[in-house]
Amino acid sequence: MPGTHGAVSKLIKVLSTWLPSLRTRFVLLVAGLFLALSVVMIMVASYLDLRDEEQRVVSDARAIGATVSRLAVPHLTNHHYLILEQELESIAGSGVVELAQVHDPARAVTIDSDPDTSYFDEMDQHPLITLSLQTGLDQIRQTGDRIEIALPVRETADSPVLGVALVSVKRLQANGMLFAIWGRNIVITLVLLIFCVPVTFHFAENFVRPIKALTQTAHTVSAGNxxxxxxxxxxxxxxxxxxxxxxxxxxxxxxxxxxxxxxxVDPVTRLPNRESFRQHFNSNMQLADGTPVRMAVLFIDLDRFKRVNDSYGHDHGDALLKEVAARLQRLLNSSDKVAAGKTAFSPLVARLGGDEFAIVLPAEKPMSNVYTLADQLVQCVEQPLEINGLTMAVGASIGVST
Known part of the structure; x- marks a missing residue:
């Protein structure tokens, strides 16, 4: 039903707000299902136990009636009513049977277990006795507080009816039986629940542990790892x-x-590009304490590079740029160009675009090392290059700013 579905969804939403833990929800879900199944089990068990108890009482009443019927055969045959009356009183004295009667239709005499009455007294004939005499069959009637059974009295199964034996047995109250059944099943349910909750917590923890690990990994990834x-x-x-x-x-x-x-990264030379050069320059302009850093910027522009592109094509021009970039990088990485361990930051060579390169490095006084590096850069660029089997040469113009 739509209304029921909406109510369930709302209940789940409220529970999710109150119980953010997945493990707690899982345990409560299992416990709720267990309790619901326990209630169903108790109801079904109560019905079955009650029915079995009723059948047992009826079976006991029928067995007692059959016993009374067998006892009555010789007494009805010989008309020993007094002895039969004493035996019926003895049977009723056990507490199980509320009333036991034997009716002799030949003399219209009714012998019962009540000590206050006698077979000489006139008694109304019980309806079940009348039906049993008329039909020759067993008759049973169940009321709210008793079970009554009337059985024909015969010497054998094929013999004529000598009389009728009637037994009235107290019927157990349904409320008392149900309370006893419910009490027993509730105790069993509580014991199982006490055992079930820790086991459920254990399985819930094993179920949630990998989710926690996955969540922790997700947080680590979101932090950049x-x-x-x-x-x-x-x-x-x-x-x-x-x-x-x-x-x-x-x-x-x-x-x-x-x-x-x-x-x-520059896609042709694989050197840092203009933006990388700018960020490197800005991040090293001063130390962490705010002290300015003296630095030198060398700007290199290739001469006659356009002629290479026009004469041999852009593929040869890109190959030339790669070779020049490799030469500049090797020269800058040489250990005798920058004193190791004394620099404020690492030198950087970048391609700004086209045939333009730039280098930034720390500049310590005197400036002779920077000027020497500039001369060496020009010389290394002007050395002939072997590109795809062709020998090429370009020049370089360089400017230095500190």
């Missing part, structure tokens, strides 16, 4: 989710690396 391990060794749904998450993070990592490369 894309190499965090994922629990991908599991074969269940959590493992599938972890592998999907790992693949997604791998794709994001590759995309971010690609974006970083496009943003900060």
């Amino acid at each position: 894309f190499d965090a391990p994922f629990p991908v060794e599991r074969t269940d749904e959590i493992g599938v989710l972890a592998r999907a998450y790992r693949d997604m993070v791998g794709t994001i990592r590759n995309n971010m690396a690609r974006i970083h490369e496009l943003a900060y």
Whole structure:
């Protein structure tokens, strides 16, 4: 029903607000299902136990009636009513039977177990006795507080009816029986629940632990560590989710690396580009305490590079730029150009665009080392280059600013 579905959804939403822990929800769900099933089990068990108890009482009443019927055969045959009366009183004295009667239709005499009456007294004939005499069959009637059974008295199964034996047995009150049944089943349910809750907590913890690990990994990834391990060794749904998450993070990592490369790396020479050079320059202008850093910027422009592009094509021009970039990088990395361990920051060579390169490095007085580096840069660029089997040569113009 739509209304019921809406109410259930609202209840789940409220419980989710009150119980943010997945483990707590899981335990409460299992406990709720267990209690619901226990209630159903108690109701079904109560019905079955009550029915079995009723059948047992009826069976006992029938057995007692059959016993009374067998006892009555010789007494009715010989008309020993007094002895039969004493035996009926003895049977009723056991407390199980409320009333026992034997009717002799031949003399219209009714012998019963009541000590206050006698077979000489006139008594109204019980309706079940009348029906049993008329039909020759067993008759049973169940009322709110008793079960009455009338059985024909015969010497054998084929003999004529000598009389009728009537037995009235107290019927157990349903309320008392139900309370006893419910009490027993409730105790069993509570014992099982006490055992079930810790076990459920244990399984819930095992269920939630990989989710916690996956969540921790997600927080680590969100903090920038894309190499965090994922629990991908599991074969269940959590493992599938972890592998999907790992693949997604791998794709994001590759995309971010690609974006970083496009943003900060020159695609031809693989040197840092203009933006990378700008950030490196700005970040090293002063120390952490605010002290300014003396630095030198060398701007290099290739001469006659346009002629190479026009004569041999852009592929040869790109190959020439790569070779020049490699020469500049090797020269800058030479250990005798910058004193190791004494620089405020690492030197950087970048391609600004076209045939323009720039170098930034610390500048300590005297400036002779910077001027020497500038001369060496021009010389290394002007050395002939072998490009795709062709020998080429370009010049370089350089400017220095400190």
